[in-house]
Amino acid sequence: MKNGALSGIRVLDLSRILAGPWGAQMLADLGADVIKVERPGKGDDSRQFGPPFLKDRNGNDTRESTFFISANRGKKSITCDIATSEGQALIRSLAAKCDVLLENYKVGDLKRYGLDYESLKTVNPRLVYCSITGFGQTGPYSPRPGYDSIFQAMGGLMSITGNGDDVPGGGPMKTGPSLADIICGQYAASAIVAALYRRDAGGAPGGEGQYIDLSLLDSMIAATSHYASQYLVSGEIPIRRGTEGNGGMPSRMFRCADRDIMIVAGNNEQYARLCQVLGRPELATDSRFCEIALRVRNRRALGEVFEPLIAQWQSNELLVALDAAGVPAGPINNLQEVFADPHVQARGMCVEASHPLSDDAVKMVANPVKMSGTPIDSYTAPPTLGQHTDSVLSELLEMSPADIHALRERKII
Structure with a gap:
């Protein structure tokens, strides 16, 4: 060059x-x-x-x-x-x-x-x-x-x-x-x-x-970045969480009716909009889930609530709805799908x-x-x-x- x-x-x-x-x-x-x-x-x-x-x-x-x-x-x-x-x-x-x-x-x-x-x-x-x-x-x-x-x-x-x-x-x-x-x-x-x-x-x-x-x-x-920082600052040894993230919740893979997708509600506002899209706005003020720290502590219960709600959707329909609502989400692509994606192209x-x-x-x-x-x-x-x-x-x-x-x-x- x-x-x-x-x-x-x-x-x-x-x-x-x-x-x-x-x-x-x-x-x-x-x-x-x-x-x-x-x-x-x-x-x-x-x-x-x-x-x-x-x-x-x-x-x-x-x-x-x-x-x-x-x-x-x-x-x-x-x-x-x-x-x-x-x-x-x-x-x-x-x-x-x-x-x-x-x-x-x-x-x-x-x-x-x-x-x-x-x-x-x-x-x-x-x-x-x-x-x-x-x-x-x-x-x-x-x-x-x-x-x-x-x-x-x-x-x-x-x-x-x-x-x-x-x-x-x-x-x-x-x-x-x-x-x-x-x-x-x-x-x-x-x-x-x-x-x-x-x-x-x-x-x-x-x-x-x-x-x-x-x-x-x-x-x-x-x-290892923020995982190492977690241990060095708190003394707590980080655990494996599968597809779950470390910030806002829910932040993980969910199974739709046809395929798996990733959803990340990184703050309270995005979480509230996610609840709205899923037709359960009351979950935004649920005492177990109304703040990020609570959702992190109650992640297992959070998953049990959201898994059946998301499983009812076709992935494309849910992704379109989440995008319109400003909730970060995306399909889990194989590499053929990655390079066929119009944005990647x-x-x-x-x-x-x-x-x-x-x-x-x-x-x-x-x-x-x-x-x-x-x-x-x-x-x-x-x-x-x-x-x-x-x-x-x-x-x-x-x-x-x-x-x-x-x-x-x-x-x-």
Whole structure:
């Protein structure tokens, strides 16, 4: 993106799977030139995370998994074996010409190769170097590996997700998407942008970069947000409440005659209007339910009263009536219904880009950020493995075709 907010910023992305690639994709969406470094022959592990895979022109599976597609658009891909001295030298040369390096190797791995922050800042003092690990660079767990579900468990999210133990099927529940990875990736992008601003706005002595240490566990704990605050302030351990919210009541899933919907009466006025729509205005002044705190304390009784009232309605009719009354509510959509929704389509949340392996454009979820001066208005498909190796090495490092060929012959790239 030539006119993106981060145009002129070059990122060396040594990360794999999801958290790091997600953060680097955010930077690419915002206009940065992102160079993804992958292992020769295999690439990012997530390329194999399928099926499903993108189909080629003949309808056969490619090596492009939908998982990989979700987190790597807008990047260039080069291959480089960083376990070799020549591969390490290439990375050092590239880092000297980049503003940002993003990696998610285990603690200490890149130091063995001379690719840690302390080593690379000698060749590029302006480098912003972001390390993402499961448990961070310090602390007793720092050497441990881990995946998203481990951090959802250890960080408390699973303890507050799912139905309560007193409900059939109750118990801790992982979220569908890998939220620890995604949230950590978002923290990485915002931290990198902040570090670049400090460097370039004169806040850093000599325009130096800095080191960013990000942990998936830390990010997951931070994302528990008001649940964590509830415990830290009151000492009360939050419980699982299924689809129930924590503000006004009722705030939960209800079953209509044909399908489930979500209703949130976030204040007393909305609650009164909900009662009016359901033909039971007297419930607004019921002594058990007339204030938010009372409805929270009596949530079980509240549900028992409202469930049969809502079960009489067809969902579309009730949603129209609630919308007219100013009561927040919505259907529980599957993803087919999400992308068929006219509002979602009007917001442009599905975008397409041509892909070198397919005659059909690859569809992707758009970046939700809408910027007036530097809009995110163009997308390129995730790269094939090593698609840009020759062009990056020739243009950025001024290597000759013969030099590149020699590296490829020795399986360095």
